[in-house]
Amino acid sequence: MEFNQAYDPFRALQTSWQAVKQAPLPLLVGGGVLVITNGGSGGGGNFGSSFQDKNLDWDVLAPMIVGIVGLGLCLGIVFFVISSWVRIGFANSVEEVLRTGQGDVGRVFDGKGRLGPMILSRLLCGLIFIATMLPLGLVVLFAALATSGFHQNEGVGWAIGIVGMLLWLPIFFYVWLGLLLADQAVALEGLQPVDSIRRSWSLVQGHRWMLLWYSIVTGLFAAVGLCACCIGIFLTGSMTEVAKSESFLALTRGGERGGWWIQTGSAPEGGDSGWGAPANLPSQPVGWGAPPPPPA
Secondary structure, three states: OOHHHHOOHHHHHHHHHHHHHHOHHHHHHHHHHHHHHHOOOOOOOOOOHHHOOOOOOHHHHHHHHHHHHHHHHHHHHHHHHHHHHHHHHHHHHHHHHHHHOOOOHHHHHOOOOOHHHHHHHHHHHHHHHHHHHHHHHHHHHHHHHHOOOOOOOHHHHHHHHHHHHHHHHHHHHHHHHHOOOHHHHHHHHOOOHHHHHHHHHHHHOOOHHHHHHHHHHHHHHHHHHHHOOOOOHHHHHHHHHHHHHHHHHHHHOOOOHHHOHHHHOOOOOOOOOOOOOOOOOOOOOOOOOOOOOOOO
C-alpha cells in the first residue's frame, strides 16, 4: 500500500474502529494503558499563588518540594517503562486482530524480548529532540545579550525570538516526523534502536506533509474524547493507537493484507496466528538517505 493511502487518517481510523469492534477487550485495555502512561501531567492549579506569603519558611518547604518533584520523576520513569513495554504487545495484538479477527488480552503485556530496544530507541529519539532544541537556546541567548538580559529594547528581543522560532519550527517538525515511526519499527519488526530510527527516517522520506496531516487529524480525534467527561478519551485514544499500528502494517505488509481478516472477513488459512509474524525486511538496513523499500 502506498504511503499516502496507508497514512490516510480517515481510512486508518475507520479500520481501527472495525478492529476495536471485533476484539474490544485487548485493544481497549492496551490502548487505555497507553493513554494513561503517555498522558501529560495535570495543571498546577493555584499551587504558585498559594506560596506568595512572604512569611513562609522556605527551609521547611524545600524538602516537601523536592519530595514532590522526586515523586513526579519516579512516576514519569515508571510510566515511561510501562508504556514502552505495553506498546510492543499492543502493536502485535493489533496485527493479530487484523490478521485473524481475534485477540488475547494477555498478549498485550508480552514484550517479546523487545523492551530493551524499545526503551533505548525512545531515549535516543529524546536525545535527538533535545539536540534540535539547541538552536532555539542560542536564539534565546542572543536575544538576552541584545537586550541586556531582557531589560532593554524589549521590542528587539521579541523580534529576535519570533524570527528565531519561525526558523526553528520547520527543523523541529522535520526531525520529529522523521522519527515518528521508530517505535513501530521496534515493536512490529524487532529492529534495534539505531536501525529503527533509520527505518523510520527512510519510510517517511518524501511523505512528511502527509504524516503531519495524519498526526493532526488523529490527535484531534483523540482529543474529542475529552469532551465526554474525559472518559471518551479511552475510546478515541485507543482507536488512535490502533490506527498508528494499522497504518504501519498497511505500509509495510501490504502484500499480505489481501488474506487477512480485515480484508476478507475470515481468518487466513494455514493456521497463521498473526502473533509477531516476521516482516519482509531487506537483508541490509536501509540507509538514511536511501528510499524505503517499495510497498508490496
